[in-house]
Each structure stands twice: as C-alpha cells, then as structure tokens.
Amino acid sequence: MKYITSIIAACCIMITACAQSPKGADNQNNPKTNQKEMKKTLIAYFSATGNTKAAAQKLAKEFNADLYEITPEVLYTAADLDWRDKTSRSTLEMKDKSSRPAIKGKCENIADYDTVWIGFPVWWYTAPTIVNTFIEAHDLSGKVLNVFATSGGSGVEPCAADLKKAYPQYNWGESRLMN
DSSP states (O other): OHHHHHHHHHHHHHHHHHHHSOTTGGGTTOHHHHHHHTOOEEEEEOOSSSHHHHHHHHHHHHHTOEEEEOOBSSOOOTTTTOTTOTTSHHHHHHHOTTOOOOBSOOOTTGGGOSEEEEEEEOBTTBOOHHHHHHHHHSOOTTSEEEEEEEOSSOOSHHHHHHHHHHOTTSEEEEEEEOO
C-alpha cells in the first residue's frame, strides 16, 4: 500500500509541476523553438541624398529592426546623380545592367536575420545597380526579402518585379513606396 501511495504522490507532484510551468518553458532547450521566437529583421538601404535613409529609419522603428547602410566605395557626388547628364555616373551605371558599383564591406551578420527589407531610391524606374551588388554579395537564402523605395513620381512595383526576375531563387515578399 505504501508503494501505491508513493506512486500517486509522485504523479500528483509531476502534474502540479507541469501545470505551474510557464507556457513554452519546456521548449527552452529546443533550438527550433528558439529560432522561431527570435526572428530578426534587417533594413538594408542605399540612400544617395538622405531620403531613403529617413524612410529606412521609419521602417526600422516600425519593425524594431536593425539598420544596415549599403555604402558605395566611391560616394556619389551631385554631378554623379544628375540624371539629365547623359555622361553622369548614375546614368552610365543604369544604362549598363551588368554594372555593379563596389560597396564598402558586407553585412557580416546577415545570417542572423529572417527578414530583410532592401531599400533604395528609384532610378530610371528600377533599383540602382548598387542594390544588385548588395544582393549578390550576401547569401539571402531562406529569408523573406521585402522591397521599399523612395521616388519623386515612380512606383515601386516595377522595381520589385525587376528584382524578382533577376533573383528568382529568393523568397520575395511585400513592397512599399515610402515618400
């Protein structure tokens, strides 16, 4: 009888302990659960004049995300950005779809993020080719890639469509125009 009483007491203790443990506490050592709970968002952006940077900061606040600036190795001058000048740097880069302007460094911890927003000003109805440099320099497999853009009059949809077409191997999500 003492043996049965001990078993019943042990079961009651186990049931009480399970009922009192916080939800999910039994998953503390489960890496899959922790990965899902620790989703991180990165806002990677290229900003030639500061407009896209301001939009990136708003988006980072909205998603409690980290910021990463895509910085050209050689910064753009006002003359480089003169879209009316057929010989300006930006015009020449955008005419040559294989152009990949060099960027300073890489986002070394890109693997830590589940979602990456890629932002840029719209140039010639699409993303500047420096965005391609960023995408090609990083392993974005398994991430949700979203696009945001700033523009004086163009939409973001053609930009997103161009990126999806150029990089069909990635999981593309939403796109936003942020003026």
